[in-house]
Amino acid sequence: MRDAAAKLLSRAQDAGAIRPDLTVTELLCVTNGIAVAAEQRPPDTPRLLTLLIEGLQQHA
Numbered sequence: 001m002r003d004a005a006a007k008l009l010s011r012a013q014d015a016g017a018i019r020p021d022l023t024v025t026e027l028l029c030v031t032n033g034i035a036v037a038a039e040q041r042p043p044d045t046p047r048l049l050t051l052l053i054e055g056l057q058q059h060a
Contacts, residue, residue, distance in 0.1 A: 001028075017057065018056050019056060
């Protein structure tokens with residue numbers, strides 16, 4: 001899973017879609033955290049995903 005995530009992250013960073021300082025470990029940690037939170041509070045999942053996606057985007 002780590003290798004697949006690393007490849008996807010690298011492509012997104014090369015395309016300028018994701019901030020360049022994000023590591024694969026950080027990405028896996030935050031996505032795991034959202035998965036755990038979603039199990040506990042399913043109604044919050046869309047908001048958590050939005051926050052994650054907006055936070056990971058590279059801003060000019």
